Amino acid sequence: xxxxxxxxxxxxxPGGSLRLSCVASGIVFSLCDMGWYRQTPGKQRExxxxxxRSDSTNYADSVKGRFTISxxxxxxxxxxxxxxxxxxxxxxxxxxxxxxxxxxxxxxxxVTVSS
Numbered sequence: 253x254x255x256x257x258x259x260x261x262x263x264x265x266p267g268g269s270l271r272l273s274c275v276a277s278g279i280v281f282s283l284c285d286m287g288w289y290r291q292t293p294g295k296q297r298e299x300x301x302x303x304x305r306s307d308s309t310n311y312a313d314s315v316k317g318r319f320t321i322s323x324x325x326x327x328x329x330x331x332x333x334x335x336x337x338x339x340x341x342x343x344x345x346x347x348x349x350x351x352x353x354x355x356x357x358x359x360x361x362x363v364t365v366s367s
Contacts, residue, residue: 254278254356256347261361264337268365272332274347274358281328285350288321288332290343290363297346301332315341337365 260272272288287302301321302310309321320333330347342365347358 254349256349256356256358258345258347258358258361261345261363263364263366264334265367266337266339266365268337269333269335270337270363272334272345272347272361272363274330276328276330276347276349279328279349279351279356281349282325283351286321286323286330287348287350288330289346289348290341291346291360292343298343300345303330334363337363339365341365 255277256274258272258274260270262270264270283305285302285304288300289297290300291297300312300315301319303321303323311319318336323330334341342363344360344362346360349356
């Protein structure tokens with residue numbers, strides 16, 4: 253059974269930083285493209301960042317230059333380093349694993365950016 257478990261969310265001040273983590277189990281992690289998405293109430297889930305199985309990365313324009321996605325295949329983990337946080341980054345953040353076009357999701361972790 254595939255499981256993705258996110259952690260690291262919480263409250264941050266504008267301009268602050270948070271680091272999200274996601275650990276995977278039940279899946280050949282090294283074959284997965286991994287991503288982070290976010291969602292706010294009443295809105296569709298929004299893609300944030302992606303790291304391929306070959307370590308190439310892509311970012312949404314809204315987070316480019318502020319967020320960094322990385323992975324550790326040995327630990328089956330993917331990270332999202334979030335710097336220069338803005339109130340509009342407030343959302344539930346979800347980890348995604350894309351394995352040969354099959355999608356798997358974590359349960360989400362809340363990030364709130366507020367003074």
